[in-house]
Amino acid sequence: MEEMRSMFSHPAVLFLWIQSSSGWMHPKCQIYDSSEDLGHFPTWTCSQLPHHAERYTAACQDVTAIEEDLLGLPPNINTLCISMTHGENRSMSLGFFSQFQDLESLYIIGCFTQILPTGNSHLPNLQHMYLIDKWGTGSGCCDCHIGPHTFIDLVKLCDLTIQGYRLTAMAPDVFHGIPQLQSLIISEPCVDDLSEILCRIMNIKALIELKIEAPEIQSINQSNCSILTTNESMTPVFNNLARVDFSFGEVTHIEEGSLAWLQNLTMLTGAFSQEVLLDLPLSGIKQIQDFRCSGISVIDIERICNVVFLLSIKKIYVNNFNTSSLSMSSVELCTGLEYMYLSVPLSFHPTTHLDWYFISSLKKLNELDIDFLRDKNPEICSFQKQPITWLTKLTLLINIQMLFAKQFICLVKLQYLDLTQNLISNIEDFAFLGLTNLESLDITSNNITQINANTFDGLHSLTWLDLRNNPLIHNIEAMSFTHLMSLRQVFLGQVHNPLTEPVIKLNLTLIFGGILSQLTHLYISSVWHLSFTLLCTNVNHYLGFVLTILVKSF
Structure with a gap:
């Protein structure tokens, strides 16, 4: 009785109980407490928005008129998610939401003709607001008029995202006066001039984080905002970012000088030709931490490294690069890099051999990711005179067919090796010799058919081994994993038996030996077979790990 009285003491719970007992549900909305899962929503979700204990979320779909369709919601909603119907919607007044005095997060998908301010009402606790036109990309932008100081009364608003709304339909001072706005995301604003964005955000005094995604901007020019034309006036806002x-x-x-007001960029993403790349250091930018470049044409690594040096770049993601330009000398100006991702389009057919000696020049490089190349026999360590002590993570998607003995022996500090989605069918004994610090090995989605006793020799620090989506046969050699003293999680994937054997038999003790007791997870899946037998000499001794067996029969 006490539990029931306690449950009904909360207004939102009482509201839900009344509706369910009478058989009536809100025609547009569902209400959840913080412990319930929102992930089953078919087209969108509030699950990524901030939630706290004893907080309530209302998720409303197929809304045509907010003020009419949301009548009856309890006033103590903390998070409100609204998905409008496709097509032209009416104007929306922020004053309507003032009835929800506990509202902290407001997420609206849809387009309006106009958004009106709160008027004499207030939203004292609103901190996060998202206005997203999910149909904007395919059918044009949302032409929503938002007047001057529309958001000025949102005194606690610190996080604002606007996506798919045409920025030129908003007043020049639309964001002015929001006292605590610290994070602003403007995505797909349907403008081709960066000034249209800058002139609207330059008076947000508390701004700390700014993210702009404007795919229609092709020319980066000097801003025509008057406040940015003098050195003393541009200091207050943008230097706080x-x-x-x-x-x-x-x-x-x-x-030239078009970005001098900014100085530093955390991330820059775009498609650049080799000629335009040369102009980037002249823009006034002093530093870019993370540069993501898709080449309009094939780009030489030396051009990229010139930009890396001049702008003190730490991470690069380069698509459409010239593989033949990759050499030790071409990356001399990339010595400050900590992360490098190199890729080419699937339609491009690069050289079948890379000069892997370039790694020797990049002594600060921690992570290397090379994708969509064709180097069936990467000679990573063949020409290395000294151990590579700086690389800790390596990802290769280069159509490797075979791993040779001591192939990675120079990578003495490597902790993570990802070889997924290659063409590996054979692994020679001692292929991983020298990788004494390797903790994670992922060889999923290859053509591996056999594991030998010395396949993983030398991997003393390995804790994670993933072999899923390989056509492994059932005859995994005895003692294949016994020397992996740090192993905790193993994913064997499909284990096939010969056509002459009706039952798959795996002797776990023979394969894993004494390390079986230290495993926390062992995943085995078997396809096309009805029977599966596991042999263990002392089952009770190995109850410390979780064994998952997924058997699919056809």
Whole structure:
């Protein structure tokens, strides 16, 4: 009785109980407490928004008129998610939401003709607001008029995201006066001039994080905002930014000094030609931490490294690079890099051999990721005179067919090796010799058919081994894993038996030996077979690990 009285003491719970007992449900909305899962929503979800204990979320779909369709919601909602129907919707007044005095997060998918301010009402606790036109990309932007100081009464708003709304339909001072706005994301604003964005955000005094995704901007020019034309007036706002991310489409022109007001960028993403790359250091930018470049044409690594040096770049993601330009000398100016991702389009057919000696020059490089190349026999360590002591993570998707003995022996500090989705069918004994610090080995989605006793020799620190999506046969050699003293999680994937054997038999003791007791997870899946037998000499001794067996029969 006490539990029931306690349950009904909360207004939102009482509201839900009344509705369910009478058989009536809100025609547009569902209400959840913080412990319930929102992930089953078919088209969108509030699950990524901030939630706290004893907080309530209302998720409303197929809304046509907010003020009419949301009547009856309890006033103590903390998170409100609204998905409008496709098509032109009416104007929306922020004053309507003032009835939800506990509202902290407001997420709206849809387009309006106009958004009106709160008027004489207030939203004292609103901290996060998202306005997203999910149909904007395919059918044009949302032409929603938002007047001056529309958000000025949102005194606690610290996080604002606007996506798919045409920025030129908003007043120049639309964001002015929001006292605590620290994070602003403007995505797909349907403008081709960066000034249209900058002139609207330059008076947000508390701004710390800025993210702009404007794929239609192709030319980066000097801003025509009057406040940015003098040195003393541009200091107050933009020098307080701790994180700035810019994402453009195909950049065809960069005017000299066009980004001098900004100085530093956290991330820059865009498609650049080799010629435009040379203009980037002249833009006024002093430093870019993370540079993601898709080449309009094939780009030489030396051009990229020139930009890396001049702008003190720490991470690069380069698509459409010239593989033949990769050499020790071509990366001399990339010595400050900590992360490198190199890729080419699937339609491009690069050389079948890379000069892997380039790694010797990049002595600060911690992570290397090379994708969509064709180097069936990467000679990573063949020409290395000294151990590579700086690389800790390596990902290769280069159509490798075979791993040879001591193939990675120079990578003495490597902790993570990802060889997924290659063409590996054979692993020679001692292929991983020298990788004494390796903790994670992922060889999923290859053509491996056999595991030998010395396949993983030398991997004394290995804790994670993933072999899923390989056509493994049932005859895994005895003692194959016994020397892996740190192993905790193993994913064997499909284990096949010969056509002459009706039952799959795996002797776990023979394969794993004494390390079986230290495993926390062992995953085995068997396809096309009805019978599966596990042999263990002392089952009670190995109850410390979780054994998952997924058997599919056809």
